[in-house]
Amino acid sequence: MSTSPTTNEREEGLAFQPKFDSSGLVTCVATDAATGDVLMVAHMNDEALRKTIESGEAWYFSRSRNALWRKGETSGHTQRVVEMRLDCDQDAVWIRVEQTGAACHTGRHSCFYRKIDAADGDTRLSFVDADKQFDPTKVYSK
Numbered sequence: 239m240s241t242s243p244t245t246n247e248r249e250e251g252l253a254f255q256p257k258f259d260s261s262g263l264v265t266c267v268a269t270d271a272a273t274g275d276v277l278m279v280a281h282m283n284d285e286a287l288r289k290t291i292e293s294g295e296a297w298y299f300s301r302s303r304n305a306l307w308r309k310g311e312t313s314g315h316t317q318r319v320v321e322m323r324l325d326c327d328q329d330a331v332w333i334r335v336e337q338t339g340a341a342c343h344t345g346r347h348s349c350f351y352r353k354i355d356a357a358d359g360d361t362r363l364s365f366v367d368a369d370k371q372f373d374p375t376k377v378y379s380k
Contacts, residue, residue, distance in 0.1 A: 249326050256287060257329040263299060264331055268341065271320040271334040277341035278349040282331060294319050296335060313377045315339030343378070345370035 243255050256264055263281040270277055280298040282290065286306055289297040296309040296317035310316030317335035324331055342349040351368040354361060 245327070248328050254324075255328055256284070256324065256331075257327060258284065259329070261301075263301070264329055266298065266331040266333060268296060268317060268333050268335050270337055272336070275348055276350050277317075277335070277337055277347070287331065290319060290333070291322065296333060309341075310338065313339065313343075313372070315341065315372070317341070340371040343374060345372045345374045345377075347371060 243251070243253065247253065248255055248257065258264055262283050264287065266280050266282050268277045268280070269275060281301060282297070283299040283306070286297040286299045289295075289306075289308075296319060298307055298309060299305070300307055308316075316338045317333070318338070319333050319335055321334040322331060323333075337347075340347050342351070344351075346368060348367065351365060352363040353366045355364050356362075
């Protein structure tokens with residue numbers, strides 16, 4: 239007999255049953271609790287998800303470094319979790335956070351600082367809300 243939850247149990251039930259992908263990750267969207275701004279999209283493995291729940295601070299898993307990390311451990315730009323939600327099939331997490339400093343490693347408030355513009359068959363990017371709050375070369379040179 240299978241111990242895996244059925245689709246209905248996962249989508250309609252109240253049991254916490256995160257559905258990790260083949261790499262053991264779920265996607266996490268972090269938004270500013272005060273403004274609703276999307277700050278960043280990252281990934282969590284089981285440990286990052288559990289540490290976030292237990293500590294009330296955002297923890298993520300870096301695919302590029304293959305390492306667990308707490309938001310702000312190097313930069314000091316932390317995220318205190320106000321609320322966590324799971325999507326319908328429990329394979330994506332949304333956290334509303336109180337952001338201290340900038341969320342993006344480029345020094346900006348949000349990782350979403352470029353807008354897609356399409357005109358005359360040409361697609362380009364333009365900066366929006368792109369002012370830097372810190373110099374990443376100074377913060378991450380440690």
